Amino acid sequence: MKFTNQKVVNWLDEWIALMQPERSVILDDSQETRDQLVSALMERGTLRALNPDLRPGSYLACSDPRDVARLESRTLICSHSEEDAGPTNNWRDPAETREMMRGFYKGSMVGRTMYVIPFSMGEVGSPFALYGIEITDSAYVALSMMTMATVGEEVLKAIDASGSFVPAVHSVGYPLAGREDIAWPCNPEDTYIVHFPETREIWSYGSGYGGNALLGKKCLALRIASVAARDDGWLAEHMLILKLTSPKNEVYYVTGAFPSACGKTNLAMLVPTRPGWKAETVGDDIAWLRRGEDGRLWAVNPEMGFFGVAPGTSVKTNPVAMATIAKNTIFTNCALTADGDIWWEGMTEEVPEGLTDWQGKPYTGDGPAAHPNARFTVSIYEAPNLAPERDGVPISAILFGGRRSTLVPLVTEARSWEHGVFLGSVMASETTAAAEGAVGRVRRDPFAMLPFCGYNMADYFGHWLSMAEEDPQALPKIYLVNWFRRGADGRFVWPGYGENVRVLSWIIDRLEGRVEGIDTPLGRIPKVKDLDVDGLELGDDAFDHLFSMNVNELKEEVESIREHYARFGDHLPKGLAAELEEFERAVHADS
Ligand SMILES: Nc1nc2c(ncn2[C@@H]2O[C@H](COP(=O)(O)OP(=O)(O)OP(=O)(O)O)[C@@H](O)[C@H]2O)c(=O)[nH]1
């Protein structure tokens, strides 16, 4: 395999000259290449093979404890003008940032192999696919990219023919000049994940962690793609895609935008607890959506793998995930059992004897054995419930959700597309271990895209509104969901997971006009009789706990949204300012 396209060849030559790798290889998607990467990683101690009788074809990687999550403070949007990055992104001057980064990249691959990875997000040959070439000095990243994206000769040919690709540069920033390699090379002090939206380039340095280093995922398929989507009239979203078949045999496709570690993979792998329902996974993290010729919104999952949160995953909560990761999986920062399998908090009720924690020490019961952001990387084809549809599904409903202990009801229906965009734009959630920083703090995370929108977030709101300029009736209905309300005892009120089908069932009843809702300031909630809670032990007043909205909290929410919106100045679409007024009016009318 070789590139002949002069643009590609020149680009590669330029980076090879700067980073000075010992050798460079173009990655194909063969088993042989996979095996070679695995042996290299095992030799270095990055990967350790799990017990083949318990977890065939699977490996555990334990990272440097400083390199365990996305680094939002080091994620930069270097647009020409600061205004285009908007107030929610970290903007830096592109020319200065290029200079700083070139300084880091100089000689950064000395003594290492540069892997050149032609990859496609989306089906190769589809007009909607985006191609990239990631160059990296991490065999772990190369192996993970082979799982998460489409790689290999077919992509290389497509790129070579067109010369069109997103250049994606990655180095762990640990050159081997006069030193030995280590199991998890990284460079936390100088870590930056940089995006140049106008020229559609990605430069990442210093981290080997998924979201910072597998550049097809968050960097390309969301940050760069969101800019392309704005320019070309589509949407690049942090969304799962679920196929749902009702007991009446009607098929619905639903997407859901929940912030990191807030339940996308779990909803995508839903095992319905109600009879007659069937659920299949189309995608678990990213959806690209376009208006079809029929006016409907069609979604594709541009990824080929799952990079899922391990803790909390169990046979009880997510049997589909447990089946998916039964073999051929790379685990990162999980604990190791005495018999050579992996373990994490929540996998079983009892902590197994003789655990080794994620940092390779005998587990003493102090803190978690697996890192809270421990992950599994596995091909989507390992999922037993994978939907066959890979080239676009028509969406009936969009869910927005997050972790809110109070205020936000289990489910509400937006009154219109505009109202739905309002609900998306004010989404808030308690922070999780998926990014650096404190966990459990409520922050606004519009559309679950706060860390992933490659341009001014308020312009992005406007772009969402613009989708309804034509044929709004054909668009999906929008719902706000919250599986995470807590009762007085501090525990989740709603059982969640497979029981979430009860909420989806109400949503479908609404789509079909079979039931009515009750208007509240946040949208329409179900009537008690219409939400199926048969057989659930919810306790007294559960409906109240799931749906009540405290007036004082609502008033605080109005003020907090006002502050949130004020950050955007003139960029805030007028339609949303009007929705906020309407919300405020409803809150006061209610009190
Ligand atoms: N209580 C409760 N917890 C849930 C539910 N769904 C998911 N979780 C937990 O939330 C955590 C994250 O869930 P995921 O489904 O992996 O979240 P995600 O949105 O795919 O996360 P990213 O991969 O970071 O984008 C896990 O520990 C789950 O067990 C639910 O319905 N109820």
Ligand SMILES: O=C([O-])CC(=O)C(=O)O
């Ligand atoms: O990108 C990552 O590292 C993992 C992920 O899905 C997220 O944080 O949303």
Ligand SMILES: [Mn+2]
């Ligand atoms: Mn995600």
